[in-house]
Amino acid sequence: MTLSIPHQQRLPLLIALLGFLFLGVFLLWPLAQVFSASLLDSEGAHLTFANYTRMLGRPYYRDAIVNTLSIGAGATLLTTLLSVPFAFALARLPVAGKPAVQALASMPLVLPSFVSAYAIVLLLGNAGIVTRWLHDHGLAFGSIYGAGGIILVYALTLYPYVLLPTVAAFKAVDVSMEEAAQGLGSSPARAVSSVILPIVLPAILAGALLVFIETLENFGVPFVLAEDMPIFAVEAFKLFIGETAANPASAGVLGVLLILTTVLVLLVQRRFLSRRRFATHARRTPPLLQAGLGLRFAATLYCWAIVLAALVPFFAIVVLSFMEFRGPVLHDHFSFGNFAGFYDKAMRPLANTLIFASLAAFCVTLVGVPIGYVVTRWRSGTATVLDVVATLPFAVAGTVLAIGFVVSFNSGWLILTGGPLILVLAYTVRKVPFAVRSSSAIVHQIDVSLEEASVSLGRSPLQTFLRIVVPLMVGGILSGVVLTWVTVASELSATVVLYSGNWRTLTVVMFQSLEGGGAGLATAAATALILVTLLPIALLYRLVRRYELG
Amino acid sequence: MAGIHVKGASRTFGSVRAVDNVDLEVGEGEFFTLLGPSGCGKTTLLRMIAGFCELDAGEISFGDKRIDKLSAYRRDVGMVFQNYAVFPNLTVAGNVAYGLKARRVPAAEIGAQVEAALGMVQLAGYGERWPHQLSGGQLQRVAIARALVIRPQVLLFDEPLSNLDARLRVSMRAEIRQLQKSLGITAVYVTHDQEEAMSVSDRIGLMNHGRLEQVGVPSEIYRQPATRFAAEFMGTTNLLEARQLGLAAPVTLSLRPEALRLAEDAPPEWPQLAGTLATVEMLGPLTRLDVALASGTVLRIALLDVPQRALQAGAAVTVAYDPARLVIVP
Numbered sequence: 001m002t003l004s005i006p007h008q009q010r011l012p013l014l015i016a017l018l019g020f021l022f023l024g025v026f027l028l029w030p031l032a033q034v035f036s037a038s039l040l041d042s043e044g045a046h047l048t049f050a051n052y053t054r055m056l057g058r059p060y061y062r063d064a065i066v067n068t069l070s071i072g073a074g075a076t077l078l079t080t081l082l083s084v085p086f087a088f089a090l091a092r093l094p095v096a097g098k099p100a101v102q103a104l105a106s107m108p109l110v111l112p113s114f115v116s117a118y119a120i121v122l123l124l125g126n127a128g129i130v131t132r133w134l135h136d137h138g139l140a141f142g143s144i145y146g147a148g149g150i151i152l153v154y155a156l157t158l159y160p161y162v163l164l165p166t167v168a169a170f171k172a173v174d175v176s177m178e179e180a181a182q183g184l185g186s187s188p189a190r191a192v193s194s195v196i197l198p199i200v201l202p203a204i205l206a207g208a209l210l211v212f213i214e215t216l217e218n219f220g221v222p223f224v225l226a227e228d229m230p231i232f233a234v235e236a237f238k239l240f241i242g243e244t245a246a247n248p249a250s251a252g253v254l255g256v257l258l259i260l261t262t263v264l265v266l267l268v269q270r271r272f273l274s275r276r277r278f279a280t281h282a283r284r285t286p287p288l289l290q291a292g293l294g295l296r297f298a299a300t301l302y303c304w305a306i307v308l309a310a311l312v313p314f315f316a317i318v319v320l321s322f323m324e325f326r327g328p329v330l331h332d333h334f335s336f337g338n339f340a341g342f343y344d345k346a347m348r349p350l351a352n353t354l355i356f357a358s359l360a361a362f363c364v365t366l367v368g369v370p371i372g373y374v375v376t377r378w379r380s381g382t383a384t385v386l387d388v389v390a391t392l393p394f395a396v397a398g399t400v401l402a403i404g405f406v407v408s409f410n411s412g413w414l415i416l417t418g419g420p421l422i423l424v425l426a427y428t429v430r431k432v433p434f435a436v437r438s439s440s441a442i443v444h445q446i447d448v449s450l451e452e453a454s455v456s457l458g459r460s461p462l463q464t465f466l467r468i469v470v471p472l473m474v475g476g477i478l479s480g481v482v483l484t485w486v487t488v489a490s491e492l493s494a495t496v497v498l499y500s501g502n503w504r505t506l507t508v509v510m511f512q513s514l515e516g517g518g519a520g521l522a523t524a525a526a527t528a529l530i531l532v533t534l535l536p537i538a539l540l541y542r543l544v545r546r547y548e549l550g
Numbered sequence: 551m552a553g554i555h556v557k558g559a560s561r562t563f564g565s566v567r568a569v570d571n572v573d574l575e576v577g578e579g580e581f582f583t584l585l586g587p588s589g590c591g592k593t594t595l596l597r598m599i600a601g602f603c604e605l606d607a608g609e610i611s612f613g614d615k616r617i618d619k620l621s622a623y624r625r626d627v628g629m630v631f632q633n634y635a636v637f638p639n640l641t642v643a644g645n646v647a648y649g650l651k652a653r654r655v656p657a658a659e660i661g662a663q664v665e666a667a668l669g670m671v672q673l674a675g676y677g678e679r680w681p682h683q684l685s686g687g688q689l690q691r692v693a694i695a696r697a698l699v700i701r702p703q704v705l706l707f708d709e710p711l712s713n714l715d716a717r718l719r720v721s722m723r724a725e726i727r728q729l730q731k732s733l734g735i736t737a738v739y740v741t742h743d744q745e746e747a748m749s750v751s752d753r754i755g756l757m758n759h760g761r762l763e764q765v766g767v768p769s770e771i772y773r774q775p776a777t778r779f780a781a782e783f784m785g786t787t788n789l790l791e792a793r794q795l796g797l798a799a800p801v802t803l804s805l806r807p808e809a810l811r812l813a814e815d816a817p818p819e820w821p822q823l824a825g826t827l828a829t830v831e832m833l834g835p836l837t838r839l840d841v842a843l844a845s846g847t848v849l850r851i852a853l854l855d856v857p858q859r860a861l862q863a864g865a866a867v868t869v870a871y872d873p874a875r876l877v878i879v880p
Binding site: 006007008447449450452453454455456457458459460461463464468471 | 600602619622623626631632633638639649652693696700706
């Protein structure tokens with residue numbers, strides 16, 4: 001049969017087949033299970049919308065929808081308002097210590113957001129250090145719990161999603177456009193608002209959209225900060241794990257609604273962005289604007305304030321982990337007690353985290369890089385479908401995917417629940433879109449004729465891929481591996497559904513001590529988690545630096 | 551070494567017939583050039599031979615072996631690309647050895663063969679260098695050495711000189727031809743530069759709209775263009791209706807600019823035409839004239855530089871043409 005397939009298409013077709021096989025079993029099948037759970041009656045025999053009408057009929061779940069969407073919108077708005085001036089300052093104004101600001105500004109991308117939420121609780125919660133200190137001085141402020149606190153944490157942890165693309169966009173604006181606007185009589189301020197802003201708007205919107213989707217699927221932050229407020233991802237988890245009885249039908253309804261919302265948002269964005277795309281061909285980076293001392297000072301203050309405010313919670317939790325807790329109550333003297341407890345209880349979870357992250361990073365690379373190669377090099381309908389399917393996990397909340405995993409792999413021909421493999425597979429599926437995107441971007445940079453040269457010299461397409469393409473991609477692949485590793489290590493939303501017995505991870509240890517009030521262990525676990533995420537990044541950074549210098 | 555036989559090759563992209571029922575015979579050891587404007591299908595035809603482009607119809611053989619269904623990596627061709635395509639992750643020697651390793655040549659022989667191939671392209675001793683240390687011309691030499699060292703049945707060149715500067719192009723094309731002849735490997739060379747094509751080729755296949763317009767040795771294509779397109783693409787020409795020259799036949803004629811001279815320098819038997827000098831363009835060795843005849847027809851003329859004669863636009867002149875060089879084009 002293979003003989004009838006044109007020889008140039010055999011390798012891409014093979015990769016696409018394997019990709020579809022993997023994504024079919026570990027993405028589409030579990031999602032189909034969630035969908036069918038939500039659409040079947042209690043006997044599982046008949047199609048029904050009863051689950052939907054029942055869930056949507058209850059004010060509690062309607063509130064969950066409204067809360068989730070309005071918190072998402074509020075966080076997106078706040079993040080955008082904070083990030084756009086920040087981006088402009090980084091791109092066009094003199095800011096003291098700019099390289100440091102730039103390096104620090106990308107750190108929230110890899111640090112776990114629920115650790116930040118927890119730190120905020122320890123500092124500003126009802127019994128928080130700052131709260132009590134203010135209280136002792138006769139000052140009080142509103143509760144940090146609820147929508148306000150969640151939005152604050154989202155803004156502080158998700159702002160790089162808007163900041164980084166917007167900085168790039170501001171830098172990509174061709175100076176001559178600005179000069180043209182001013183030549184036509186616009187003031188510099190008017191040139192910015194009328195010419196530059198429309199050009200950078202697509203980048204801002206794309207970033208804002210990422211923020212919105214992250215808030216929809218985030219589990220840890222609302223879990224820590226929502227108190228009684230119902231939130232989608234948390235409610236889906238509660239319904240599924242259920243204190244009384246597990247309820248896959250209701251959890252399925254929430255999961256499906258969550259997926260549909262995300263898909264809808266993505267479609268709206270595609271329509272909107274595809275209509276307004278301004279191509280600029282900047283040949284030189286626009287120069288820094290002339291700024292007076294006042295503006296210069298304000299810009300510096302603004303940038304540093306955001307960067308530091310985002311990192312203070314992480315710093316605080318590291319400091320707090322060296323203090324003594326009795327139950328949830330903090331005593332302000334130095335202690336290694338938390339780490340002693342950590343050593344007793346959490347070494348196995350630490351090892352699990354390291355092993356799972358390594359295995360997942362390996363699998364993501366194995367699955368994502370070939371798919372990224374095929375969707376870039378092979379122009380065909382099959383490749384487009386593969387691209388869409390491989391991007392799908394991006395729109396699926398971790399909790400929902402995990403519920404699908406449990407329903408699908410609890411019985412039948414493939415039983416994975418209760419073991420470690422289910423976690424690794426769920427992580428792999430969740431991170432595949434990022435590997436596909438990043439490797440596709442690298443493949444774009446590799447000239448096709450290099451591959452053709454190799455083939456004409458007698459190497460088969462597979463050997464060419466391994467001997468020429470992969471070595472040329474290796475730098476990008478390596479940073480992808482590190483990023484996957486780091487984000488998997490701090491994954492919570494799928495983990496809390498899928499872990500079992502001995503296969504707890506660091507995030508689960510934190511999660512459980514939050515529930516059980518073991519704040520000391522939680523801070524120690526958080527510190528360990530911060531180290532686990534920052535060390536590989538620092539190593540990668542050094543490696544890249546050495547490579548660039550050498 | 552083998553000849554290349556193309557029979558009825560066709561390929562359509564969307565609604566464009568990129569290669570349209572092409573028949574072609576390239577002899578053993580021949581240097582054959584596909585020449586034509588961009589989009590004429592010459593590169594598609596070359597890529598069909600290399601195995602990077604499927605045929606919708608037709609077949610291709612090397613000698614008596616049909617290869618069009620064979621994977622590209624089994625075809626035993628050496629290909630030189632426009633943008634060099636030198637592997638940046640391998641040294642110069644690593645690049646040249648790449649095809650030898652793929653053919654499982656014993657390691658002991660590879661070193662000597664690589665050094666010999668580098669010597670052929672004037673890069674002896676460059677083996678340890680990295681591609682990013684080389685100039686464009688040197689990179690293309692590496693690419694040529696890499697294609698030659700495997701002694702392929704067929705050598706393919708896809709506009710190999712178009713990224714090089716003009717002076718280097720002229721010297722490299724001579725070298726390429728000399729290498730090909732000394733090794734006797736059948737070569738197909740794609741270019742859009744008619745001067746380059748004429749200088750390197752044994753024969754030229756002139757392509758337009760996916761079809762071969764004319765195949766022949768360079769002098770024949772230049773002197774006896776079979777079509778209007780061939781006459782115009784191969785250098786400059788005057789395309790004239792016969793009556794514009796005062797001839798009775800209802801045909802179109804091609805008359806090359808160098809077949810015209812000022813009447814006083816021409817043999818007396820050449821027919822003469824009176825006109826006015828419209829423009830005079832001094833190009834160094836050549837002087838280009840546009841002469842407007844009384845009928846309004848403008849003739850392009852190319853003269854070797856004549857220092858003693860002052861030519862001024864606006865002056866009345868009489869020109870004469872060589873009647874033997876009138877070519878009827880359909």
